[in-house]
Amino acid sequence: MSYREEIRNFIVNTFLFGEEGDLQDSTSFLECGIIDSTGILELVTFLEEQYGIKIQDDELVPENLDSLQNVSAFLEKKVLCAG
Amino acid sequence: MCGIAGLCRLSSPRPIDLDCLQKMVAVQRHRGPDETGFYLDDWIGLGHVRLSIIDLAGGSQPIHNEDGSLWIIYNGEVFNYPDLREDLLSRGHRFYTTSDTEVILHLYEEKGPQCLEDLNGQFGLAVWDAKKRELFLARDRIGIRPVHYAVVDGQLAFSSEIKALFQISHLARRIDPIAMDQIFTFWTTLPGRTAFEGVHELPAGHYMLVRNGQLHVHRYWDIPLYPRQDWINAPIEEIIEEIDALLTDAIRIRLRADVPVGCYLSGGLDSSGITSRVARRFNNRVKSFGIRFEHPDFDEGEYQNRMVDYLGVDHREIYATNEQIARSFPDVIRHGEKPILRTAPTPLFLLSRLVNESGFKVVLTGEGADEFFGGYNIFRETKVRRFWARQPDSESRPKLLNRLYPYIFKDARLETTLQSFFSRSLYKTESPLFSHLVRWENTSRIKALFSAHLKSQIGDYSADEELCQTLPVDLGRCDPLSKAQYLEAKIFLSNYLLSSQGDRVAMAHSLEIRLPYLDRRLMELMMRVPPRWKILGLDEKHILKRVLADDLPEAVLQRPKHPYRAPIRESLFAGGQSESRELLSEDLLHKAGLFDPNKVRLLLQKTERSGPLSEMDNMALVGLVSSQLLWSQFVDGSPAPDTEVARTSVFMDARGGRDPLESIRIK
Numbered sequence: 107m108s109y110r111e112e113i114r115n116f117i118v119n120t121f122l123f124g125e126e127g128d129l130q131d132s133t134s135f136l137e138c139g140i141i142d143s144t145g146i147l148e149l150v151t152f153l154e155e156q157y158g159i160k161i162q163d164d165e166l167v168p169e170n171l172d173s174l175q176n177v178s179a180f181l182e183k184k185v186l187c188a189g
Numbered sequence: 190m191c192g193i194a195g196l197c198r199l200s201s202p203r204p205i206d207l208d209c210l211q212k213m214v215a216v217q218r219h220r221g222p223d224e225t226g227f228y229l230d231d232w233i234g235l236g237h238v239r240l241s242i243i244d245l246a247g248g249s250q251p252i253h254n255e256d257g258s259l260w261i262i263y264n265g266e267v268f269n270y271p272d273l274r275e276d277l278l279s280r281g282h283r284f285y286t287t288s289d290t291e292v293i294l295h296l297y298e299e300k301g302p303q304c305l306e307d308l309n310g311q312f313g314l315a316v317w318d319a320k321k322r323e324l325f326l327a328r329d330r331i332g333i334r335p336v337h338y339a340v341v342d343g344q345l346a347f348s349s350e351i352k353a354l355f356q357i358s359h360l361a362r363r364i365d366p367i368a369m370d371q372i373f374t375f376w377t378t379l380p381g382r383t384a385f386e387g388v389h390e391l392p393a394g395h396y397m398l399v400r401n402g403q404l405h406v407h408r409y410w411d412i413p414l415y416p417r418q419d420w421i422n423a424p425i426e427e428i429i430e431e432i433d434a435l436l437t438d439a440i441r442i443r444l445r446a447d448v449p450v451g452c453y454l455s456g457g458l459d460s461s462g463i464t465s466r467v468a469r470r471f472n473n474r475v476k477s478f479g480i481r482f483e484h485p486d487f488d489e490g491e492y493q494n495r496m497v498d499y500l501g502v503d504h505r506e507i508y509a510t511n512e513q514i515a516r517s518f519p520d521v522i523r524h525g526e527k528p529i530l531r532t533a534p535t536p537l538f539l540l541s542r543l544v545n546e547s548g549f550k551v552v553l554t555g556e557g558a559d560e561f562f563g564g565y566n567i568f569r570e571t572k573v574r575r576f577w578a579r580q581p582d583s584e585s586r587p588k589l590l591n592r593l594y595p596y597i598f599k600d601a602r603l604e605t606t607l608q609s610f611f612s613r614s615l616y617k618t619e620s621p622l623f624s625h626l627v628r629w630e631n632t633s634r635i636k637a638l639f640s641a642h643l644k645s646q647i648g649d650y651s652a653d654e655e656l657c658q659t660l661p662v663d664l665g666r667c668d669p670l671s672k673a674q675y676l677e678a679k680i681f682l683s684n685y686l687l688s689s690q691g692d693r694v695a696m697a698h699s700l701e702i703r704l705p706y707l708d709r710r711l712m713e714l715m716m717r718v719p720p721r722w723k724i725l726g727l728d729e730k731h732i733l734k735r736v737l738a739d740d741l742p743e744a745v746l747q748r749p750k751h752p753y754r755a756p757i758r759e760s761l762f763a764g765g766q767s768e769s770r771e772l773l774s775e776d777l778l779h780k781a782g783l784f785d786p787n788k789v790r791l792l793l794q795k796t797e798r799s800g801p802l803s804e805m806d807n808m809a810l811v812g813l814v815s816s817q818l819l820w821s822q823f824v825d826g827s828p829a830p831d832t833e834v835a836r837t838s839v840f841m842d843a844r845g846g847r848d849p850l851e852s853i854r855i856k
Binding site: 119120122123124125127134136137138139140142144145146147148151166167168171172 | 603605606607609610612613627630631634637638785787788789791792795800801802803804805806
C-alpha cells in the first residue's frame with residue numbers, strides 16, 4: 107500500500123467514521139472541517155509513530171499536512187532523508 | 190413554579206379521561222410536589238401540580254375569575270404583579286387570593302391575549318374561557334418555562350413536559366428524524382420542534398388560541414433588532430447608569446417570594462455580579478450555591494472562594510465527580526427529553542438537589558448575560574474573522590485569534606494550521622449565519638454516524654435553509670454582533686440553555702430559577718446599546734464589567750472568560766463505566782435504528798486509545814449516548830407517573846352543567 111493509501115485509511119477511519127465521501131487527494135482537511143486542532147496532533151503522532159520520523163516545529167504547516175497529496179509528498183521527502 | 194396539563198376537546202364534547210389527566214399530572218410531580226388541582230367540564234380537563242412560592246396558603250390552582258367563567262393553570266412567575274394588581278383593583282376586579290396567578294387571569298379578562306404585553310416574567314400558562322369555549326396557551330418571551338402540545342383523538346393535549354403527553358396511550362412515541370438533523374447541527378432543535386414526531390413546543394414569545402376546533406399560533410414578541418439610527422445615542426456613562434438601575438430593579442423584583450431565595454455562584458462575572466448585588470443591597474445573609482469539579486480545567490473553585498470571602502455569604506457546594514456525572518446522566522436526559530451534545534447540564538442537576546435539600550425552592554442565576562451583553566467567544570471570533578476577511582492575505586489579522594483561544598493556541602507550533610481552520614467560510618461574510626457557520630458545519634460532521642435509514646428519512650432536508658426561512662427580514666440589515674446575538678439567543682439560549690441546562694435540571698429537584706439578565710427591559714435595552722460598548726476591541730461584556738465595577742473584586746472583574754463545561758470521555762466512558770458502552774452495543778444501536786454500528790465502533794475504538802479526543806469526537810459521544818437513552822426511556826420504554834401523588838387541594842367539577850363554584854374546595 108502506498109503512503110497515500112495508508113494515510114487515506116487513517117484519515118477515513120479516524121476522522122470520517124469510515125465514510126470516504128468525496129475525499130479527494132487535494133481536499134484541504136482544515137478547510138473542509140475534516141480535521142480540527144486536536145486532529146492535527148493525532149495526524150502528527152500517527153506519522154511519527156508509523157514511519158519512525160521526527161517532525162520539526164517549522165514543518166507543521168498546511169503545505170505539509172493539509173491534504174492527502176501534501177502529506178504523502180512531505181512523507182516521501184522525510185523518509186528519503188531519514189533513509 | 191409548577192407544572193400544567195390539559196385535555197381539550199376540539200370539535201365535540203366527550204367525557205374527559207380523568208384517569209389520563211391524573212397521570213399527566215402525576216408524572217410531573219417533581220415540578221410541583223406541594224399540591225395538585227383539577228378543573229373539569231364537558232369540553233376540557235385542566236390539571237396542575239404546585240410548588241408553592243407566593244401566597245402559600247391561598248394560591249392553589251386552578252384559579253377562577255369572579256363568576257367562574259375563566260379558569261387558569263399557570264407555571265411561572267410574573268414579577269411585576271403587584272403593580273398590575275393595583276390597576277386591576279381600581280378597575281373593579283375582585284381577588285380571592287394574593288397570588289400573581291389571579292392577576293394574570295383578570296388581566297386576560299380585561300385585555301385578552303394582549304395582556305402578555307404587560308407581563309414581565311417567566312411562564313407557561315393556560316386560560317380556559319368556559320363561556321366562549323376558547324383556550325389560550327402562552328409562553329414567556331425568551332422561553333424560560335416550557336409548554337408542549339399534541340393533537341390526538343380529536344383533542345388538544347398540552348403540558349409543561351412531554352412525558353405528560355405520553356400518558357395518552359394513543360400518542361405515538363417516535364424520534365423525529367428532522368429533530369435529529371437539527372440537534373446535530375445547532376446543538377438543539379429549532380423553535381417549535383421537539384425530539385418527537387407529532388409533539389410540538391409552543392415557541393418562546395408565542396401564544397395559541399384554540400377556537401372552534403382550530404389552533405391559531407401567534408408571535409407576540411421577538412428579540413428586537415434595531416438599525417443603527419435607533420441605537421442609544423448617549424455617552425457610555427449614561428448608558429451604564431441606565432443598565433445599573435435596571436439590573437438592580439430586575440434583581441429586586443425577582444426576590445419577591447414568600448420563601449427564601451438563594452443565588453447560584455459560579456465565580457464568573459455574571460453570577461458573581463448578581464450575588465454581590467443581592468448580598469450588599471437586599472439580603473446580607475443570602476445563601477449561595479456552587480459547583481466544583483475534579484479536574485482543574487473545569488473547576489472554578491478559586492474564584493468562587495474569592496467571591497465568598499469578599500461577600501461573606503454562606504456558601505454551599507457540590508463536587509461533580511466524573512462518576513456522579515455518569516450516574517446522573519440518564520436522569521438528566523429523562524428530564525430534558527432531548528438528545529444533547531454536552532454533559533454540562535448534569536452538574537446543575539446535582540446542584541439543584543443540594544439546593545432542594547438545603548430547603549430552598551428559588552435561586553437567582555446569571556444566565557442570559559453572555560447573550561445580551563456580548564460575552565461569548567463566538568461573538569469575538571466573528572469580529573476577528575470579519576476583520577480578517579477584509580484582508581484575507583494579512584498575516585497579522587488572524588493572529589488575533591490566539592488571544593481568543595489561548596488554550597487551543599497554547600501549542601505555538603500549530604499556529605498556522607489553526608489559522609487555516611478558522612479561515613473556513615471566510616468569504617461568506619454576507620450570510621446571515623456567518624457567525625455560526627464554522628460551528629454548525631463542524632457539528633454536522635457528526636451526522637456521518639447516522640444510520641442509512643435515518644439518513645434516508647432526513648433526505649435532502651436542510652436545517653440551514655429552514656432556519657434562513659424563519660429569520661426576520663430586519664436581521665439582514667443589522668450589525669454583525671446583533672445578528673450573532675439573535676442566532677445565539679433564539680436557538681441555543683431558548684432551546685438548550687434555558688431548557689436542558691435550565692428549567693429541566695432545576696425542576697427535576699423542584700427548584701425554580703429566576704434570571705435577572707433576562708428581564709424584558711434589560712433584553713430590550715441591550716439590543717439598542719451600540720455593539721462597540723458590548724465588545725470594546727476584544728474586551729467581552731465591556732459595559733457589564735463597568736456596571737459591576739463596584740460590586741466585584743478586581744480579580745473576578747478582570748478574569749478571562751471561562752466557559753462552563755463538564756468532562757465527557759472522562760465521565761461517560763471512564764474505566765468502570767459500562768452503561769454508555771451497553772447503550773452503544775450493536776444490538777441496541779440496531780434496535781434504536783438511529784446510528785450505524787460500524788461507524789460507532791470506530792469512534793469507540795478511538796475513545797479507548799489514550800490519545801486526545803477532539804471537541805467534535807467528545808460531542809459525538811454525548812450525542813450518541815443521550816440519543817440512545819432518549820430512545821430507551823421514551824420509545825422502547827415509556828415514562829411512568831410517580832406513584833406518590835401530592836394531595837389534591839382543588840377539584841372543580843363543571844361537568845353536566847354543574848356550577849363549579851359549588852364544588853367542594855378541599856383544604
